[in-house]
Amino acid sequence: MESEPAVTGVPSPEFGLLARVQAALPSLSPSMAKIARLLLGNPELPLTLSITELADRAGTSPPTVTRFCRQLGYGGYVPLRVGVAADLGRSDAQTEFVHELGRTFDPDESSTALLKTLRLSHINSIQAAADLIALDDFETAAGAIAASPRVDIYGVAGSATVAHSLHDRLYRIGVHTHSWSEVHHGLMSASLLQLGSTAIAISNSGRTSEVVEMLAAARDTGATTVAMTSDPHSPLAELADTHLRTSPPDQFFSAGGIAAQTVQMFACNVLYMLVAKATYTRTQEALALSAAVIDNHNNPRRRQQS
Template sequence: MTAERHRPAPRGAAFLTHVQAVLEGMPRAQQRLGRFAVEHPIAAAQMTITELADSLGTSPATVTRFYRALGLSSYSQLRLELATAAEDRGRAGRDELSGDIHADDSLGTIIEKMTAAYAQMIIESGRFLDAGDLERVARAILAARQVRIFGMGGAGSVARYLQGKLRSLGVPAIAFRDPREAVIDMANAEAGDVFLVISQSGAAEDAEHVLAEAVAREALTVALTSDPGSSIGGRADIVLRSVVREETLRTGVLSTRHVEMWLADCLSAAVLVCRFDESRTALTRVNEALGRVRRSAR
């Protein structure tokens, strides 16, 4: 082993460059580890040493030799360096394609910027979305007598979208845009019902009033918001967090809706898998009914 490999490893995105630079002199099994780490740093950082070894058909001892060859003293240090490098590399990509739209941007550049911005918001939202919370909400929805969804303005469109997804799975769901109508219906809620409120800021006053009524009726309350510390996020039983980044000349309202609809899709998918056979039957019936409608309209 050369002295070069024992030098302290560089930090940040340069760590991945360092890994690539020393790969050639490594044994084949360690080369596989290195290529995987460079290509999938986030995935590698999330694995235990045994999981990483098993995924590449090698042993934990080989992984140990690999990180020591990189100048690291422990596997936890390798995971930290990979996570830091992935974040730095992602930040560099965002810096290159982020920012507002400029007058001299080509349409190709605009497409790249918009694609990167929307993809990054969903990726970051995915990092904050807790699978345990998602399952808890899904199972509560399946056990509820009634599911109510509230959203004002553009969030109301997401509420209707989620209503349609849940109804297609056989879930009794109803969406509201008008706070008065929502409060009237909530007055008949029972303990065990589910109330979902969609508010990007988490500070919509009318939404707070409807949420307060849901709390009073002992419904399970769920907030879809980008601010868990907001008045709505702080009062809800469970928060499903979205990450939204707005630029001056981008349509921030639309970017918010896209991330919220992604959250709605995640939730409906969780409901589907929690009661798979019944949900699949319900979807089949819906598709058959829609097919009959389409045929009769010809």
């Protein structure tokens, strides 16, 4: 059996193992994907198995395990083991989710069980999103938005709700923003963007053809392009100047699929707060003005006096 050095110290990576594996899985080689799927179902295995034993369990080789660790951002198998220990020592909710991970919708479950599954899925999704957020990329996108004379936001189907919500937030703090969920209108708007404008495209998969087409049209005008997806290797991410990563579990008709929109909203809220931070004075003035006019509208007596 291959000996492993003692696990000492805590490495510096910011992202948890499960979040890293979920994000990397679409781009992994078949042999590395075997390791990923094994760890998604049994994340505690590195604590009890040597690198050779883990390779045997996954049906691959120790060098492949080492490459897998480095692909996820760990220096090797030992740092990955320490990362697993840190992950399993998080909150009770996170530990509980290890046993629920991958559960899909079951019509025979009780309402209490469904609520538990949904709650745990959302908890894990938000944790994964927070772990995987690259603040440098979010700050870059926020800076572009803050300096833009005009911002387009594209999203269709479920992502349309997220796009409209981000539009409402940014518009209220003085950002000249439009959101588009209909491809013809979106393409027309994208074609009229100018250098210095910013276009944001939202798609969980990064493969929604209408959203890809709208962002491509915006890029052709010279606008700064931002993609918000869970897959950094998707067509949408590859089109963008800046990619903002989210990491919801990707399961059809599952709690993870429902939680995808929650993760997108979380990422949009982070982006909104960074834009507000970058334009603090303008934000304060815009919020005060909009609050005053809405308050006046909601108070008929005050409106008559004025």
